[in-house]
Amino acid sequence: MKLLTHNMLTSKCLKGVTVGYPLGIVAKDIKVSEVDFNSEFIARIIPKLDWATLWKAAESIGHVGELPQTLIQDFETNEEFLKKVHHVLLEVEVINGDLLCPESGRKFPINDGIPNMLLNEDEV
Amino acid sequence: MSRRPEHLAPPELFYDETEARKYTQNSRMIDIQNQMCRRAIELLLLPENTTHLLLDIGCGSGLSGSVIKEYEHEWIGIDISSAMLGVALEREVGGDLILGDMGQGMPFKAGTFDGAISISALQWLCNADKNSHDPPKRLYKFFSTLFSCLSRSARAVFQFYPENSEQIELITTQATKAGFYGGVVVDFPNSTKAKKYFLVLMTGGATVLPRALSVNETDSVVPYASRREQMKKAKGKYLKNSKDWIIEKKERRRKQGKKVSEDSKYTGRRRCGRF
């Protein structure tokens, strides 16, 4: 699971959960790999991100690097900055661990990089 | 006897490791999936020359995802079969993968995706695989949560294999209830082999449905309104108490989750008077 995906994932499908965001991360294995950099895509995705969630997620798994805690103004034209965001969003992956629902504490295991969001019948 | 996979077993059991591998090695299958996926992406009408974030629903082993990558878009895929996702991992398809059931809803925050595609998966949602499954409810949950995770003016395009006109009606009714409008585009409607159904769902603005592909240019776009008439035509298709009528009725009851005796060569035949 990339942090881009984490930034979009919620547990709101759980019965009784209203927002279900952001999910906590307990990372047991992390993989960092190289992904082609597309500055246009990163610049376009930034407004859709919850920046505080991205920063906290990266920090909680020890990969925040030089990412600033608040989003900078001129991000669209700042190539260096976009590269840092690219790295955190797409190159850092949680391979094994858990996601935690902030409201119910329900764990969603991550195996082989795939979060298991399947619910039991009594949770829908 | 029906040969539709969705009648044989629930998807997470049908697409086991053997099937997942078989599926992804069949080159004829790959060609067909690729072609349908290209068409689905085309129907999304995305602004050109930019990379978009797409959702692939029922992404399976990532055949459709590889096509999304060809178009240089990023994607997140969701599927209920861990075996299919396992093959996707091996193939390094480039999208991020999630194990999930579409009928339980799309677990994403509002406005996430620039578009969604789904190739050969939607018909699975029309079945009740568990006692607790209620297809209209699951379809509604799916469409309403999909609606919210799409960005404004984004579209969702589904290539699917409807079993009959009732199933199309079931699907479009729930999609409309969830806030979408749109309709079914039928490509090559006069060819048994090439005929393909695409459900095109739109979130906003009064855009017209794209034209279907056809050899002789007959219009084959079926907007919601006229489907009722189609249904009427379809109804009474079979003579009451005929074998086909009985089979259809049994199928309907099966879909409602009722207990129905199996079809056999004796179905619809007169019993001899021995009892």
Ligand SMILES: C[S@@+](CC[C@H](N)C(=O)[O-])C[C@H]1O[C@@H](n2cnc3c(N)ncnc32)[C@H](O)[C@@H]1O
């Ligand atoms: C025929 S395969 C298509 C896979 C891929 N889209 C492609 O074009 O190759 C259908 C897929 O739908 C998935 N599926 C069926 N029901 C589902 C559900 N309720 N939720 C998520 N995925 C489902 C199956 O697991 C399977 O991988």
